[in-house]
Amino acid sequence: MKDSCRVKICGITNLSDAGLAAGVGADYIGVVIEVAFSPRSMSINEASPLFASAPLPAVALVHQMEPERLEELLLKLRPHAVQFLSPEGPELAGRLKDLQPGLQIWQSLFLPAGGEVVAGFDFETLALKTTRCKEAGVDVVLFDTAAIASGKFGGTGLTGDWALAGRLVREAKLPSFLAGGINPGNIRRAVEAVRPFGIDLCSGVEEYPGKKSPAGLKALMEALRDAKGSDPPT
Numbered sequence: 001m002k003d004s005c006r007v008k009i010c011g012i013t014n015l016s017d018a019g020l021a022a023g024v025g026a027d028y029i030g031v032v033i034e035v036a037f038s039p040r041s042m043s044i045n046e047a048s049p050l051f052a053s054a055p056l057p058a059v060a061l062v063h064q065m066e067p068e069r070l071e072e073l074l075l076k077l078r079p080h081a082v083q084f085l086s087p088e089g090p091e092l093a094g095r096l097k098d099l100q101p102g103l104q105i106w107q108s109l110f111l112p113a114g115g116e117v118v119a120g121f122d123f124e125t126l127a128l129k130t131t132r133c134k135e136a137g138v139d140v141v142l143f144d145t146a147a148i149a150s151g152k153f154g155g156t157g158l159t160g161d162w163a164l165a166g167r168l169v170r171e172a173k174l175p176s177f178l179a180g181g182i183n184p185g186n187i188r189r190a191v192e193a194v195r196p197f198g199i200d201l202c203s204g205v206e207e208y209p210g211k212k213s214p215a216g217l218k219a220l221m222e223a224l225r226d227a228k229g230s231d232p233p234t
Contacts, residue, residue: 005191005196005197005198005199005224005227006027006028006175006177006197006198006199007025007026007027007028007198007199007220007221007224008026008027008028008029008030008059008177008198008199008200008201009021009026009028009029009030009201009202009205009212009217010029010030010032010059010061010179010200010201010202011030011031011032011038011040011202011203011206011209011210012029012030012031012040012050012058012212013031013040013042013050013210013211014050014210014211015049015050015053015054017211017212018050018054018055018056018058019055020212020214020217021055021056021212021217022055022056024217024218024220024221025221026056026217026221027056027057027198028056028057028058028059028080028081029054029056029057029058029059030058030059030060030061030083030200030202031047031050031051031058031059031060031061031079032061033047033060033061033062033065033073033077034062034065034069035061035062035063035085036063037063039209039210040202040209040210044069044072044073044076044077045076047060047077048076048077051077051078051079057080057081058077058079058080059079059080059081059082059083059106060073060077060079060081060082060083061083061085062082062083062084062085062086063084063085063086064086064088067092067095070082070092070096071099074096074099074100074103078100079103080103080104081103081104081105081106081139081140082096082103082104082105082106083106083107083108083142084105084106084107084108085108087107087129089105089106089107089133089136089138090105090107090132090133090135090136090137090138091136092105093105093136093137093138094136094137097137104139104140105137105138105139105140106138106139106140106141106142106177107133107138107140107141107142108141108142108144108179109126109129109130109133109141109142109143109144109168110143110144110145110146111126111143111144111145111146111160111161111164111165111180112145112146112160112161112164113145113146113158113159113160113161121146123164123167123168126143126164126168127168127171130168130171130172130173130174130176131173133174134172134173134174138174139174139175140174140175140176140177140197141172141174141175141176141177142176142177142178142179142200143160143165143168143169143176143177143178143179143180143194143196144160144179144180144200145158145159145160145179145180145181158180158181159180159181159182159186160178160180160181162178162190162193162194163193165178165193165194165196166193166194166195169194169195169196169197170195175197175198176196176197176198177196177197177198177199177200178190178191178194178196178198178199178200179199179200179201181204182199182200182201182204183201183203183204183205183216183220184204184205184216184219184220184222184223185223187199187201187220187223187224187227188223188224188226188227191224191227192227199224201220204216204220205217205220
């Protein structure tokens with residue numbers, strides 16, 4: 001299964017945890033950069049040593065970061081990808097790729113929590129956003145869960161509407177990750193229900209915010225190997 005479902009371990013705050021993620025066979029790490037609502041957020045300067053020595057391709061997560069600050073992020077961190085939690089990834093994709101050739105742009109798109117019905121979080125709206133992402137040069141989309149009431153986008157620990165996510169993944173024309181409330185106990189169910197290109201998780205393998213659990217990471221990858229998912233898109 002590991003050959004067909006990519007794994008991103010997000011909310012990495014230190015090189016030790018980055019090494020743990022690499023050691024269990026993850027494909028990417030995610031580092032939250034200057035996101036006010038995240039307890040795992042780091043400044044560009046704080047994150048610089050982590051990006052410089054990262055054992056896996058490192059993704060910088062941002063939210064409503066000013067374009068000038070994004071340019072500074074690229075200059076100092078040289079990330080594998082910038083992941084936008086706010087919606088401006090398609091708008092900025094071309095500009096940022098010109099600044100750093102080979103850079104990937106990842107865009108988070110948000111689902112309601114499982115069972116919720118929220119205006120604007122329906123299949124047609126999200127499918128259109130996915131199409132626009134591809135047209136604008138976005139490389140990857142991530143279907144995550146929003147905490148609508150608190151205005152928190154990403155890192156909520158909430159499980160999303162997997163039936164909706166599965167429909168979106170099947171229709172998407174670019175690689176799609178599933179995020180939101182995934183942990184070793186439900187990863188097999190998530191992968192078999194949604195069949196994503198990859199999974200993205202943070203709190204589900206933590207001892208506490210900002211510190212990963214070696215046992216949790218190992219259990220995650222063991223459960224993932226038992227899941228029956230789909231082959232990655234070509």
